Amino acid sequence: MGKYKIIGEPLKNIPWEEKPTDCKEVIWRSNMNPIIKRDHLPTSNSIFNSAVVPFEDGFAGVFRCDDKRREMRIHAGFSKDGVNWDINKEPIKFNCDIEQVKEFEYAYDPRVVWIEDRYYVTWCNGFHGPTIGIAYTYDFKEFHQLENAFLPFNRNGVLFPKKIDGNFAMLSRPSDTGHTPFGDIFYSESNDLEFWGRHRHVMAPRGWWQSTKIGAGPVPIETSEGWLLIYHGVLTSCNGYVYHFGAALLDLEKPWKVIARTEPYLLAPRELYECVGDVPNVVFPCAALTDSETGRIAIYYGGADTVTCLAYTQVDELVEFIKSNSKL
Amino acid sequence: MGKYKIIGEPLKNIPWEEKPTDCKEVIWRSNMNPIIKRDHLPTSNSIFNSAVVPFEDGFAGVFRCDDKRREMRIHAGFSKDGVNWDINKEPIKFNCDIEQVKEFEYAYDPRVVWIEDRYYVTWCNGFHGPTIGIAYTYDFKEFHQLENAFLPFNRNGVLFPKKIDGNFAMLSRPSDTGHTPFGDIFYSESNDLEFWGRHRHVMAPRGWWQSTKIGAGPVPIETSEGWLLIYHGVLTSCNGYVYHFGAALLDLEKPWKVIARTEPYLLAPRELYECVGDVPNVVFPCAALTDSETGRIAIYYGGADTVTCLAYTQVDELVEFIKSNSKL
Amino acid sequence: MGKYKIIGEPLKNIPWEEKPTDCKEVIWRSNMNPIIKRDHLPTSNSIFNSAVVPFEDGFAGVFRCDDKRREMRIHAGFSKDGVNWDINKEPIKFNCDIEQVKEFEYAYDPRVVWIEDRYYVTWCNGFHGPTIGIAYTYDFKEFHQLENAFLPFNRNGVLFPKKIDGNFAMLSRPSDTGHTPFGDIFYSESNDLEFWGRHRHVMAPRGWWQSTKIGAGPVPIETSEGWLLIYHGVLTSCNGYVYHFGAALLDLEKPWKVIARTEPYLLAPRELYECVGDVPNVVFPCAALTDSETGRIAIYYGGADTVTCLAYTQVDELVEFIKSNSKL
Amino acid sequence: MGKYKIIGEPLKNIPWEEKPTDCKEVIWRSNMNPIIKRDHLPTSNSIFNSAVVPFEDGFAGVFRCDDKRREMRIHAGFSKDGVNWDINKEPIKFNCDIEQVKEFEYAYDPRVVWIEDRYYVTWCNGFHGPTIGIAYTYDFKEFHQLENAFLPFNRNGVLFPKKIDGNFAMLSRPSDTGHTPFGDIFYSESNDLEFWGRHRHVMAPRGWWQSTKIGAGPVPIETSEGWLLIYHGVLTSCNGYVYHFGAALLDLEKPWKVIARTEPYLLAPRELYECVGDVPNVVFPCAALTDSETGRIAIYYGGADTVTCLAYTQVDELVEFIKSNSKL
Amino acid sequence: MGKYKIIGEPLKNIPWEEKPTDCKEVIWRSNMNPIIKRDHLPTSNSIFNSAVVPFEDGFAGVFRCDDKRREMRIHAGFSKDGVNWDINKEPIKFNCDIEQVKEFEYAYDPRVVWIEDRYYVTWCNGFHGPTIGIAYTYDFKEFHQLENAFLPFNRNGVLFPKKIDGNFAMLSRPSDTGHTPFGDIFYSESNDLEFWGRHRHVMAPRGWWQSTKIGAGPVPIETSEGWLLIYHGVLTSCNGYVYHFGAALLDLEKPWKVIARTEPYLLAPRELYECVGDVPNVVFPCAALTDSETGRIAIYYGGADTVTCLAYTQVDELVEFIKSNSKL
């Protein structure tokens, strides 16, 4: 047993590859990357920035599939092993009877989380500008869309896997209409997923790799040391944005309080499938599976806004790294 | 009695000047403009975009007073006649015990409204970017600050003077970090002024004088024809923004439904105190007094982001104008 | 008789005021400025950048009248003395049976010129972006619209008052979609006002007051020394554009050859009606009347994109000034 | 015989490779790509966006060869099979005796077309900004340059292969001075290739992959269903432009009327030679060969603004795809 | 005698007007403003941002005179009373035999200072971009130009009136090529006015009125409390820049150490001659006269980049204000 614990269920069939012996990094890539290629569906331009959860005896997920119109849609998919995926050819059609909300514009960058009795999906939802869409499902077949969480303009809305102080809790990044060149992470609460408030500031961009904007990645992982938040940070080079992974530990009860935050990045674009594609130089973490018994963490991330990739870490190693490389 | 009615209290002492006989406009300016000059307070750089309500046997208000640091603050003030004002030398100090909320950054462009049992103030509140601050007062001496209504970035938050479908209701304009060059009006609800949701889109910028951005002005006025919303619309000339007044009628029960909207503007910068100042070419409506008996409406507006001005109209004339000059 | 001659008709009733004795400028303003105020029409936001020609025993013109939607339209008008104007309340409705051309978007900055047997109007015409509209009239009551001269994006199209080498000839300024921050004057020919070609470059922006962009003003005036072209030149200050007048002499037979061009400006915004208005700091020449007997020239120009003004000069003085202050 | 016909000559020696059995796309790439590498000439930095036609018993072409000054020039070249090319070391020197026109600035993105009795070349020609140059040749040795078609600023000028209503006809994209971030396709006519007019709007950018700007690609192909226009469409990602192929069918007699237009793209940058190079993420179609007997179409396109590539399709398949994936 | 002393010569004939009794400001304007109008010279477009020193029994100065080309030049001038000025019609022609330095591009915003045995002029000098020009004169007739102080891009170079630690000392603001939207004040030394080094950072922009950029104004005034530096600070409104006055006290021996700095501004554009002109909303201090006996200070400043103005203060009052309104 490790020094630090993931608070959650065991997941025996979590995808896993051992760390290569010559690897000095705290996170290592799958040898099978990209696990989902851009033309996985006959109609897909690219499949990336996608979310995965344990489901029945395997896994289910919600996948960002830009089609050949380059229209942004999310699709459901299923897998026995978390690596080989059957993705539905048709995008999710949400059940919704709220007049303005049901009019679909676009959907991208989903996250999925189990809270209490069902799965919730959040995503960047077009509503006169990007905002956070919310839906729930029991079976990844029927999805029921609720009110949008916030006014535009917002992106990277991520729910906590359990209520905080009796309320649903969400991280998000207020943005603007286009390719926002700024962005902090905020925290908000709701007792009904319809009305949101108690907005708190969590953290702002900071030096170097995370100097332009930051955004929450996978659903926060509960650990003995706090909420483990893997997030993306963006640097503006003279030839555009570069997206990296970082991580932070947030207070378990007041998650807007940051306990530790990595000064170095955890993963940066290096492989060809991360550096070359529709948006060069992007690694974008969107989901994580965890096994509380072994401390294993499997992270799903988008490469170059084009393909879906997998990387691994272990809770002891990652938490230790965050703590010993933290700057607040 | 007029054709159209203001639904509300009479206000016998409403400031008033008759329309000049040669005036062909639906809104006419006070001869006393600017009624509040930029150096009304010894420490003020400018006093503008301010809100006024009936209070006791006279009037009270909340005033945007930029000081000589050019820092943006709001002050309370009192008047017997609505024209001559005693403005407190010190800015409002809000009572607030919410940790992140009570840290003051800046406050500007207030609105004030009586709802049920007290006065509510909303304003553009600095919270890691502009958002909508909310406070209440009974006496314009003590002000109790509540949670911010939304995540940043937002401006021009205006409460309706009564609940809609049992909820508090607010118009606002999602924005970005700086001098936002875009902006639509949205509608949101809350049953506790803490958690907000049910976001609806109301209207977008449109041709010519309102082509860059629009924002709600005074608290909507309830009339027999719908909510009368006076708003500002902005055009981008090759030498910067020009701010105008327009007006719309919104559905009484579903205020996100626009019944009528003026195609021409109602008032544009023409006087020297509107064209010359800290921000040239601005008229910015922020408050309105109404007398239900006579249908008189007195509009307080900022001139050139420098001084406070007064203009008048009459409900019959204004509603008729909106209806007969509407384009949806 | 002067040293230099205007080649054209006498115009005994040309508007005229003598040069003030203390004036050291080559162009002097009318004491009646602005001769047309912004609210000259009940529906007008502003009347400026307008074109005037002798007509019958008085004058006729085409006027840019932005209405209170801030929509840009052109109206016909008539005057006995060139100073006091009756402007039609309704904008010009062009007869046109060319499918795409007849769909009106907007019209601004007109010029009017008599060529051979009729009056031609050119203006900046909205056609999926600004381009040069052309129409003709015999009576300023009926206007017949022809094909647009060029593909978008173009502005400040000005016809020569007679054919050059057997062809109609036009000056124009290729532009882009918005508040174009660049612009040279080009020359083009057509034998039918429908197909245009033989494009020649005339002159580019140059130092200081004309460093951002330049555009032809009134219809070129034929003189013994060449075509006298009054044009506008724009400087970008740290608070926006400043528009000035300049002048050039063009070769009579090959008008794309510049003989002389003023290094100093001729008129710059100094009066309040030029510095304050919808676009501060603009003087924009659009038309000129000339009397070949006396050499008098009356120039109509827009002030601050808001009002119409009049200025005077004399051909001897102006041509002498251009020649002795020229830099090519 | 197919359902849809190419109206034109047979071309037995058209370059051809059968569609790979696992290919689900309507256009497929050559296995020999890039068929012309960047250093094909000892002095070339890159060879791309080039135009090819049948010539004598083989093929001739005009090639964009940026040299190692990165100066943009066009060269003639010859081939027996359309795949292996002899490109002249020296750029084309145009015969021209029109004073301003003959001054060479730069030349890029050529198209070549046979009309009636000779070959015409059009290209983006530097003339105080980009505009459309025109020349003709009988033998690809001597080229005679005519007047530029339009005033600046224009790009992607493409002649129809026969006269429309008795006139030469051209598609083009009005632009601005630099890396234009907008652009619609327009149609214009001329009876002498010198004077141009009757400008008509054809189509504007639209959702997703073609949301920033569009431009005509190869010379339109006459088919039984209308003019088949392959064009490029550009999306602005947060790391720059991405160029795709699309296609449309235009009315045979009034080619500004769009009959059908692909909602999805036809080809997008996926191969390394399309994603990596002087301008990453560009596929830019510039020429097409057709065989009316088999319906085969061979498309020449630029990869990453660096190399020349070849792709194939078949008229039945392509027209069917356009019709069944059209959105107007 | 006051509490604080100016260390310097008495100046009995310093221009002076008593503070109006109702004035609550620490700096008050002259009733004669603008003391130099824009057309003071027959060739001048504007005269502003000019420098004045005691000279013989009166005053001499160097004046920024933009001519009617809008070319920026500096002229010498003389006055008996410091208010009425004779300005030379011709710009200063510098003696200079350094090859690249003697080529004149443009000159603006001069400062003049007496050091040891002569007058030195510094100004913004065009040298492949703006940098700091230096010259000296004994008589304001002959001016000897030295090497430029720094590489481009720099503005607002101001010499101290005596050597610091044995070296000449200069404040300046590194900038960029255009209307720089940023700028800190730095300090540098030289023992020969040719080679410069020991660069120190003095102060950066800060909240509100001085949030965009700051720049040294008049030559620092030596006082018993430190170097009194009057400077300008710029705020970016949504309609452009607004320039204000502020002041700071710098350490007498290590002038890069700031002792005190005003949080509020001292003077902001309010008068028509400050708000309307070639650049609206500018007050720009450039020179100060001081009388050590009375503590009087007369400040010359530019209004709206168009005219020259005069304002007054008194050392006791000003230093007290700085100290009691300081924020470091």
Next chain:
Amino acid sequence: MGKYKIIGEPLKNIPWEEKPTDCKEVIWRSNMNPIIKRDHLPTSNSIFNSAVVPFEDGFAGVFRCDDKRREMRIHAGFSKDGVNWDINKEPIKFNCDIEQVKEFEYAYDPRVVWIEDRYYVTWCNGFHGPTIGIAYTYDFKEFHQLENAFLPFNRNGVLFPKKIDGNFAMLSRPSDTGHTPFGDIFYSESNDLEFWGRHRHVMAPRGWWQSTKIGAGPVPIETSEGWLLIYHGVLTSCNGYVYHFGAALLDLEKPWKVIARTEPYLLAPRELYECVGDVPNVVFPCAALTDSETGRIAIYYGGADTVTCLAYTQVDELVEFIKSNSKL
């Protein structure tokens, strides 16, 4: 012996690979490229834009190592053969007792040069913006930091390897705060490396590959034909900057006089390690070794702001190329 001579020491162990027989370029790449990979150090994100000199019986260097915070630092390193390097894990810690100078912000793009009795390092040094840092070392273990050479904003400061006219001499490129989109090379002198002056303009950007900005690369190489300056030139494509190599010959005694300058580039990004990485499409020369006996030149350059590469040329060939491809 060649036609042209390198004036300097022989360097028998200069890294060398013969030119491939099919290579037509004047500069050819090492087959070992990249010779230093991005993860050469366990903590490095990238190692590039680095400087190398002969040292003892091998080589020493200063290396730009961005760490995994993406913080920019410079490290010392040693090598026997110039290809295989031991780079210190810790960045250089400079000895410095100048108060403001010793506060480290960031350091990048170093150059190293031997002058008279020691090695000097120059680099882009953060000091309230980028400027030129200077230090010296005898042993690459202890480094003594001097005053910064100039006020911000400056980059690419390169010392000449011997005094010019008795003074130290430096090339540099004045810049602005961010990813400067402009930049000329200037020359400055100092007799003490503390005070700098006699600024001269050397050369400006020019057509095509060097149209956006240029900057000195390796320390100038003294030859019989003048100072051989290898520099970088930048072109702005529609997807960002492209960096190339060029070269010039400067007058030996007045190095601001350009004798010859390549019109074509010498090397452009073509290999994957130059086109793909943190900043795509960058080759950036930073150092050169020379052997006066053989005329061999080995150039160290950065690839894609990610890795360190090596290329070769020979003085005869290179100087001949510059002379015969020069355009001034």
